[in-house]
Amino acid sequence: MADDPLFDEFELNGHTLDGRVGLAPMTRTSATGDGRPTDRMARYYASFARGGFSFLVTEGVHPDATHSQGYRNQPGLAIDEQATAWEPVVDAVHEAGSPIFAQLMHAGAQSQGNRYGFGPVAPSSYRPPGEMAELYGGSGEFPEADGLDDEGLDDVKAGFVAAAERAHDAGFDGIEVHAANGYLLHEFVDPLVNDRDDEYGGSPANRARFPAEVTAAIDEATPDAFVVGIRASQAAVTDEERVWPDGEATAAALFGALSEAGADYVHVTGGDATAPEVPDTDRTLAELAVEHVDDGVAVIANGSLGDPDRARAAIADGADLITLGTGALANHDWPNRVQAGEPLDDLDPGVVFQPDASLSDAEVPGDD
Ligand SMILES: Cc1cc2nc3c(=O)[nH]c(=O)nc-3n(C[C@H](O)[C@H](O)[C@H](O)COP(=O)(O)O)c2cc1C
Secondary structure, three states, X not given: OOOOHHHOOEEEOOEEEOOOEEEOOOXXXXXXXXXXXXXXXXXHHHHHHHOOOOEEEEEEEEOXXXXXXOOOOOOEOOOHHHHHHHHHHHHHXXXXXXXXXXXXXXXXXXXXXXXXXXXXXXOOOEOOOXXXXXXXXXXXXXXXXXEXXXXXXXXXXXXXXXXXXXXXXXXXXXXXEEEEEOOHHHHHHOOOOOOOOOOXXXXXXXXXXXXXXHHHHHHHHOOOOOEEEEEEEEEEOOEOOOOOOOOHHHHHHHHHHHHHOOOXXXXXXXXOOOOOXXXXXXXXXXXXXXXXXXXOOEXXXXXXXXXXXXXXXXXXXXXXXXEEOHHHHHOOOHXXXXXXXXXXXXXXXXXXXXXXXXXXXXXXXXXX
């Protein structure tokens, strides 16, 4: 397809991306037991860069060595040894030609595997519905998470900042703050979880405050060229039907606060990026983000965009960039194939999700 908008260049905070299609963050629980990424992970990530993805977001990475870890074998940026072990991953992706951003994820109440011996925390005490995900090595009910006090909030923020600094030192081009999918920072935004009666709870502006403060603190602590993005959603891993009950009021407060906090991009995710999923609006999450962020802030859309025409529709609706999750797992070279007019493969769940989310040999070049 001549002049395909999916392959237009885009300037993201001084980085020239050679297309609009990035890799979505995906947890693969394949690090060592003490949270160090491996050579297999380097080969896995580099394959997406070789396949034409113009930027990569890593799986959720725990930022601190207390409460933040979500899953066993989740990689960290909580201690220097973990950061050093990321360097070969970053180098392999750079050699294959793409920038890579580390997704910093504090699991909050959805934590289901913590090697540091700490229990889960949340904005206020909270037990997620349902059972822990077997896909990520958990089973049984979640314990009730403790509500964070002021000192706890300071520790969380300091943990995010230190992890972002370690990411910078390891050579990452930026970080993405995970404020989506029901993890800690999303739990602040979500009035069904956040029961605080201080300046971090209640109104949409108060609920947006902590994620925005974390973003601003990282932005201040890292160089200008270092990309600081943030991811937002309505749904949680433990409740896929969850929406913002007050619809656009939360969207406006959240996106406005993140933009003011210095975010370089806002990455929105939902079940279908082309559908209006926010109550009482007729716009997509990405359209709402475009409306409520400043001009210089890029908007990334995610959710069921693996069909190239749907990806193009999201761009036509105003998203600057899109990311692919499952579509990328099925086709590590999705951009190269689409650009060449070649057919795409369907995802084989037996390869990716059996027996769990950890990397299968067939997904790692050199292992198959
Ligand atoms: C195996 C797997 C792991 C995931 N882990 C993360 C994660 O660590 N962080 C995150 O923000 N989203 C995570 N997601 C969600 C994806 O980033 C993406 O939002 C979702 O797959 C929908 O996009 P898609 O329709 O292109 O697959 C994960 C998805 C999958 C399939």
